Each structure stands twice: as C-alpha cells, then as structure tokens.
Amino acid sequence: MNAHMQQQMLEQQLLHAAEVMEEQIDSEMKKMDEMDDDDIEKIRQKRLKAMQRAHAAKQEFIAKGHGGYDELPSEKDFFDKVKECKRAVVHFYRPTTLRCEIFDKHLALLAPKHVETRFVKLNAEKCPFLCERLNIRVIPTLLLIVDGKTQEKVVGFDQLGGHDEFSTEMLEWRLGVSKAINYRGDVNQPPEDKRAPARNPLHANRRIRQADDFDTDEELFGDD
Structure with a gap:
C-alpha cells in the first residue's frame, strides 16, 4: 500500500x-x-x-487524618491508624538513607491530592517486629495496603524508572496500578519519563515482583 x-x-x-x-x-x-x-x-x-x-x-x-503525610511514632500506631483505613501508603524509611527523602518529597505532594488514601511513614529502625513480619528488607520501601491487605510493595526506585529523578506523576501512576489511590489516568500507560526514555517501568515492575519473595495478599490484621 x-x-x-x-x-x-x-x-x-x-x-x-x-x-x-x-x-x-x-x-x-x-x-x-x-x-x-x-x-x-x-x-x-x-x-x-x-x-x-x-x-x-x-x-x-480528613477527620481520620487523611490529606497529610505524617510519621507514625511506633508499631502500635501503625496497627491503630492503618486498620481503620480502606487504603494506605506506608513509607518504611531510615533517617540515614538519603533516597528516603525523595519519596518524602513526592508523597507529601500526593497526600493532599488523594485524600481517599492515608499516607504515612514509619522509621524501620523503630519497628523491627513489623519489618520482620512484612519482610521489609530494602529501604526505602512503600507498602501499599488495600482493604487491610498488602496489595504490593514498591522496593526502591526500579519500578519508577530506575533513577532518582522520577516524577511525582510516575509515582502516582505506580500507586494507581495497585489501586492504592483513585488514579484518573490510564494504568496501562505510564507517564513519559523524559530522563530515562530507554527504560520501561512496566518491565521493571515485572522484574521486581518476580525477584521479591512476598505474599501479595498478606493479612495485616486478624479478626477482632
């Protein structure tokens, strides 16, 4: 033709x-x-x-604490605060790990935009029992919770383009893929990553999920 x-x-x-x-x-x-x-x-x-x-x-x-990005001081607060939330994004961080500050920057921007989800952070050094139970072995890690269950984990930045300069829109898309937020875009099409055009976050996502040994339907809370 x-x-x-x-x-x-x-x-x-x-x-x-x-x-x-x-x-x-x-x-x-x-x-x-x-x-x-x-x-x-x-x-x-x-x-x-x-x-x-x-x-x-x-x-x-908002009355339940949504809309902000807050630090939980203890493991008990994690169970108390997250249990009452339908959806939550929990950032396990370490004060000495500089890349945790990159997640902090993006999560602080997303929290007021997505009040349907609770955004919190937890110092991994202060919650060894929780890290052991949830198999948190790499910092930073985002734990994505939906209906009281671990939906997925975002471990490091590989699922976000594999570099430190990923955009807030890229992280927003990744949270939308796991239904941790109400994402209005196309979850099958990540936003354009101008800083690393050769990498496809969908491919990185598959690789990480295969490499990490964790239960994607893990019960966080038992019966009351």
Whole structure:
C-alpha cells in the first residue's frame, strides 16, 4: 500500500470518527431540548446530591487524618491508624538513607491530592517486629495496603524508572496500578519519563515482583 492510499484511509477514518461524534452531540442536544423544567431540575438535584456525598466523604477522610503525610511514632500506631483505613501508603524509611527523602518529597505532594488514601511513614529502625513480619528488607520501601491487605510493595526506585529523578506523576501512576489511590489516568500507560526514555517501568515492575519473595495478599490484621 502506497503512501497516498494510506493517507486516504486515514482521512476516511478521521471523517467517520468526526461524524460519529457529531451524531452523539446531536443526540444529547435533542434530549436536552425535549426535557422540561422538571427534568432539568431533577438532574440538577441529582448532581447536587452527588457533590454533597463526595464532600461528606472527603471531610470524613480528613477527620481520620487523611490529606497529610505524617510519621507514625511506633508499631502500635501503625496497627491503630492503618486498620481503620480502606487504603494506605506506608513509607518504611531510615533517617540515614538519603533516597528516603525523595519519596518524602513526592508523597507529601500526593497526600493532599488523594485524600481517599492515608499516607504515612514509619522509621524501620523503630519497628523491627513489623519489618520482620512484612519482610521489609530494602529501604526505602512503600507498602501499599488495600482493604487491610498488602496489595504490593514498591522496593526502591526500579519500578519508577530506575533513577532518582522520577516524577511525582510516575509515582502516582505506580500507586494507581495497585489501586492504592483513585488514579484518573490510564494504568496501562505510564507517564513519559523524559530522563530515562530507554527504560520501561512496566518491565521493571515485572522484574521486581518476580525477584521479591512476598505474599501479595498478606493479612495485616486478624479478626477482632
């Protein structure tokens, strides 16, 4: 197939897509024209109630400590604080490990953006029992918790491009892959990494998950 034919096919596809979109818009406009004032008011009230529910949920999350990036002082605080959260991102750090500060920077930016998730940090040197139980052997490590279970771990930076200069958007995408946050982008397509274009984070993610020996469905909390 020559270039001219390819160009014609592309133009036909674009024209067809435009026609379909125009039909959809016309259909929606026709529905709006056929609505009376009562129908429009019902839609307005429905959207208002949805906004009120979203606001109430946000306030409830904030009341539980969501929206900030805080340090938990002890293992007991971990169980007390994380148990009541549907989702949590826990950064196991060591004060002498400089790369932990890189995670700190990004997590502090993501916490207020994703109030549906609790973001906390825990000094690994102060919680040896917890590190042993969760097999935390590399610092820094992010523990991603969903519904009281270990969903996954992000160990170091290999799953984020393999370098220190990864973006906040890259980490946000990685948390979205594990459903630790409500991610609005495409989890199958990581954001562009301009600093390391040759590496594919999806490939690095597969390699790390195969190398790490941990249970991806580990119970953190027993029955009350």
